[in-house]
Amino acid sequence: MHITGKTSLVGLIGWPVEHSLSPMMQNAAFTKVGLDWVYVPLPVRPDNVPQALAGLSALNFVGVNVTVPHKQAVMRYMNELSDSAKIIGAVNTICLQQGKYIGHNTDATGFLNSLLEANCHPQGMRVAVLGAGGAARAVVFALAQAKAASVIVLNRTAERAAFLVDDLVETFPNNALHFAALTPQSIMDLNNQLDLVVNTTSVGMSPNIEDCPWPSDVAMPSQTIFYDLVYRPLETVFLARAREAGAKTIGGLGMLIHQGAAAFERWTGQAAPIAVMRQACMDGLG
Ligand code: ATR
Numbered sequence: 001m002h003i004t005g006k007t008s009l010v011g012l013i014g015w016p017v018e019h020s021l022s023p024m025m026q027n028a029a030f031t032k033v034g035l036d037w038v039y040v041p042l043p044v045r046p047d048n049v050p051q052a053l054a055g056l057s058a059l060n061f062v063g064v065n066v067t068v069p070h071k072q073a074v075m076r077y078m079n080e081l082s083d084s085a086k087i088i089g090a091v092n093t094i095c096l097q098q099g100k101y102i103g104h105n106t107d108a109t110g111f112l113n114s115l116l117e118a119n120c121h122p123q124g125m126r127v128a129v130l131g132a133g134g135a136a137r138a139v140v141f142a143l144a145q146a147k148a149a150s151v152i153v154l155n156r157t158a159e160r161a162a163f164l165v166d167d168l169v170e171t172f173p174n175n176a177l178h179f180a181a182l183t184p185q186s187i188m189d190l191n192n193q194l195d196l197v198v199n200t201t202s203v204g205m206s207p208n209i210e211d212c213p214w215p216s217d218v219a220m221p222s223q224t225i226f227y228d229l230v231y232r233p234l235e236t237v238f239l240a241r242a243r244e245a246g247a248k249t250i251g252g253l254g255m256l257i258h259q260g261a262a263a264f265e266r267w268t269g270q271a272a273p274i275a276v277m278r279q280a281c282m283d284g285l286g
Helices: 022-033 046-058 083-088 107-117 134-145 158-171 184-190 237-244 253-268 274-285
Strands: 008-014 037-043 063-066 093-097 100-104 126-130 150-155 177-181 196-199 225-228 248-250
Touching: 008 022, 008 046, 022 037, 022 253, 022 274, 046 093, 063 253, 083 100, 083 107, 083 134, 083 158, 093 253, 107 134, 107 253, 126 134, 134 150, 134 158, 150 158, 150 184, 158 177, 225 237, 237 248, 253 274
Parallel strands: 008 037, 008 063, 126 150, 126 196, 150 177, 196 225, 225 248
Antiparallel strands: 063 093, 093 100
């Protein structure tokens, strides 16, 4: 990659950002399609968010991705918000157009496209979502858009799941969005009535790779599809147990790639080279 006097700038604001795969993934994509663009890490302390955002326009950035912990904090500085960003309550992609800040959320599209790529079509499915944080909001929104038959949100802190359901129930067909506490009993109560289970919690993520959000004493049904948003490690204990039970599994790398691809397409107006982006992520994960 060569930086020239005309190179266009995009990047990632978050705190920290050093473990992100996005710079490798996006720069590989720019090289592949022959764009004179570069994607840079922009570590921004929480108290510097407004100054960092103002600087992007001053420095002629085309856009940025936004990651933890700034996805909600940046919202108030946007001139426009996409419907998905409004409903999910988080921005992960900003486009700068003539000094205007337009906030998008590509996590929901990324999740949905990763499902379709895995040949999983959520229309009509009965789904359990484990967790009720920002990632869960994007997943529930995507499932509503894809016309899942029902979703139950199971969270350690039941009140947080209740807030999620309150915020999103109107977007859901037939109000078939419910919540419960994430306990062995609530999972047992649902067993054999689920088509898809999505883990959006951080349980099982490196370095705590022995942990699993599914109770150890509850069997995983073989006819259910298990999806883990965690991609470090590529196969979590949650997915390994599901595979051993004979179930279909989907790992979290697909969502990372497809949310990045949707951001790439918003900034550049060109189709994202998915295979190259996947390879860059695999290289980054070693
Ligand atoms: P993200 O934006 O990635 O979703 P988050 O908003 O911090 O991150 O949400 C993390 C989710 O993982 C929450 O649902 C959290 O449960 P609580 O709301 O009860 O905190 C869940 N989580 C994190 N650690 C967990 C653990 N050890 N057991 C169960 N759930 C956990």
